[in-house]
Amino acid sequence: MRTEVPLTTRRLQQIEHILKQRQHIRVTELSEQLGVSEPTIRRDLKKLEAIGRVHREHGGASAPTSTTTEPPILQRVTENIEEKRRIGRLAASLIQDGETIFLGSGTTTLEVAHHLHDKKNLTVITNALNIAHQLAGNENITLIITGGVIRHSELSMIGHIVEQTLRELRADKAIISMRAVSLQDGLTNVDPLETNTDRVIIQCARQVILVADHHKFDKVATGVVAPITSVHTIVTDDQTPPTTIQHLRDLDIEVYQA
Known part of the structure; x- marks a missing residue:
């Protein structure tokens, strides 16, 4: 029946x-x-x-837009490059001389690294091989590389070694990227091991700065990292919808548009 x-x-x-x-x-x-x-x-x-x-x-x-796969970082490095450069420049301007920062993996965080050349007495902690390579020759930067298991597609280090290292360090600011950002679902990422490492990264800094172009918003990936309110500041581009910007500011999140 x-x-x-x-x-x-x-x-x-x-x-x-x-x-x-x-x-x-x-x-x-x-x-x-x-x-x-x-x-x-x-x-x-x-x-x-x-x-x-x-x-x-x-x-x-x-x-809802579901994000379940991610192209390798070497393929993404030229995507939306102008927006990422503007975001990187603006995010770098929020970093003060003498600070200790964590700089996470990603193509937009790499643009932040490109704009740190004139900073003085900066300490940078990173789990990203390409960012470490970018900053290694700068004598004004004390560079701390976390170690860990290499995630080849991202040129990043993830896993227990990274997490243990970060539990013994403190940063003034953590500048992170994320695969997907949603008001409802928060920060989400694709790789489960990377997701757990991201959770520890967020806990190591007094201020969390998310760098994300407009393509990252209103999307959800597999692994939940943290609620959107775990972020203090977001630096995005001028194409992010005004309604999204207002919702974020209503949550007391500081938003800059490059």
Whole structure:
């Protein structure tokens, strides 16, 4: 005997199907298309958002973007390069002479490293081979390399050795990148081992600065690193949506746009 699917469940399934096709739709459109009131649609969207199936936005909703794979760093180094250079320059300006900073792996953090040449008496802790190579010849920088197991695609060091080293160090600021950033799901990354290392990185500094171009927002990867509120400052580009910027500032996160 076939069990009849409840009307509300069918409607939720219809909304998901529409969003998969459209990616974004307004409440008024869903109301007209499904023949129910706008308050009903808003309640439906709230239910779907609670289980991670949609992202509610002002006046409508969009399909969540899932990020499960990541190209190697050598392929990503030229992607969105102008935005990353501006972000790197602005993030570097937030670093003061004499500070100890942690500089994580990634293509945007590498741009931060490119703009540290005029800093004085800086101590830089890093788990990134390309950043260590970039800074090794600078006599004004005391460079601490964490050691660890090499993640070849990222030219980064992850795992227990890195984590143990960082538990014995303290930084004024940690400048990190992240695969995906979401107001609801926070900071997420692809590799499970890297995710655990990222959690320790965040705990080693008094201030956490996230560098992320606009492509990183409203996306979710596999491993949860930390809630978005674990970040104190975000440096992004001028294409990040104003609504996203305002939501972040409402959470008392300082946001700079390059």
